[in-house]
Amino acid sequence: MRRPLTTAFVIVSCCALACSPAEQKAPAAAAPEPSGPGVVAGTAPPGAIVVLLPATGEVPMPEGPAVMDQYAKTFVPNILYVRVGQPVEFRNSEDMPHNVNVTRRGTGTAVFSVATEPQNKHVHTFDRTGQYDVMCDIHPGMQALVVATPGPLATIADEQGAFQIADVPAGSYKVAVTFEGRTVERPLEVKGPRTEVRLTIP
Numbered sequence: 001m002r003r004p005l006t007t008a009f010v011i012v013s014c015c016a017l018a019c020s021p022a023e024q025k026a027p028a029a030a031a032p033e034p035s036g037p038g039v040v041a042g043t044a045p046p047g048a049i050v051v052l053l054p055a056t057g058e059v060p061m062p063e064g065p066a067v068m069d070q071y072a073k074t075f076v077p078n079i080l081y082v083r084v085g086q087p088v089e090f091r092n093s094e095d096m097p098h099n100v101n102v103t104r105r106g107t108g109t110a111v112f113s114v115a116t117e118p119q120n121k122h123v124h125t126f127d128r129t130g131q132y133d134v135m136c137d138i139h140p141g142m143q144a145l146v147v148a149t150p151g152p153l154a155t156i157a158d159e160q161g162a163f164q165i166a167d168v169p170a171g172s173y174k175v176a177v178t179f180e181g182r183t184v185e186r187p188l189e190v191k192g193p194r195t196e197v198r199l200t201i202p
């Protein structure tokens with residue numbers, strides 16, 4: 001999972017450099033000082049994708065593609081979080097032919113299936129939020145998962161429906177829950193070390 005560590009460090013170090021101890025104790029002035037990052041945790045439908053998005057504005061797209069490699073008869077990494085709209089390179093970095101067969105989890109809908117020759121790659125851009133099973137038809141043991149989300153603060157609720165997203169900078173968010181192809185959003189204020197939320201799909 002990708003976390004905005006850079007953002008968190010920038011906020012902390014700016015305050016440490018710019019504020020004297022007296023100013024740090026003073027109540028927030030016109031622009032409230034965000035507190036440190038916290039954990040957002042709670043429950044959602046089991047297997048749902050949970051994503052925190054800023055309440056306003058866009059989330060910058062990462063530079064460059066995400067990469068899932070095929071090496072030693074294994075997909076590396078085994079679980080890859082990518083952004084909707086971000087190119088994903090499916091590489092083959094060994095001297096053995098493979099194949100990349102991607103289906104949408106839940107419906108089993110075919111997304112694509114291509115041969116990946118040694119030292120070659122196939123680029124695909126996922127255009128909607130979802131979980132995608134990745135297989136190699138040549139080597140049945142080769143399996144992986146791509147999770148496409150609209151933002152980097154994302155996770156999947158476990159079999160009991162529990163989820164946790166760490167290192168969330170304080171602020172106003174939309175929390176988006178995607179379950180069985182439907183997405184529901186609601187506002188969420190994140191402050192303090194832990195924010196609990198119960199997410200349901202009506």
Ligand SMILES: [Cu+2]
Binds near residue numbers: 142
């Ligand atoms: Cu293979």
